[in-house]
Amino acid sequence: MKPILVDGGTSPKETGRRRSWSADEKRRMVAESLAAGASVSKVAQRYGVNANLLFTWRRRQARDAAAGGGLGPLRLLPVTVADEGMPAAPIGLPAAAGRMEIALVGGERIVVGAEVDAAALARVLNVLWRR
Secondary structure, three states: OOOOOOOOOOOOOOOOOOOOOOHHHHHHHHHHHHOOOOOHHHHHHHHOOOHHHHHHHHHHHHHHHHHOOOOOOOOOOOOOOOOOOOOOOOOOOOOOOOEEEEEOOOOOEEEEEOOOOHHHHHHHHHHHHHO
């Protein structure tokens, strides 16, 4: 027969029976253990759970999230239906910005903008590379 341990109420009584935790309790403990700077060991002690069991719950939760595509529960968002006569906002392509500078081995530099034709640039580079 296992002894019953009582140390001022901080440790649960050991009765030889398994305790069960609801899914919400497990999620709460796992979330607390994943918080920045949290110690799994200290969280487990606070709830009277073996740290290895808490690690097991964390692995299961990660596995289940990965199996579900990492998506949480489906949430519906409010939608407003507009009149057909209302024009939609035009979808514009982002403006081409920036430039590229290519330094060749001989010290030459080629500066091209984002709008450069890739085929023409390839021809120029081939000619310069063969020199």
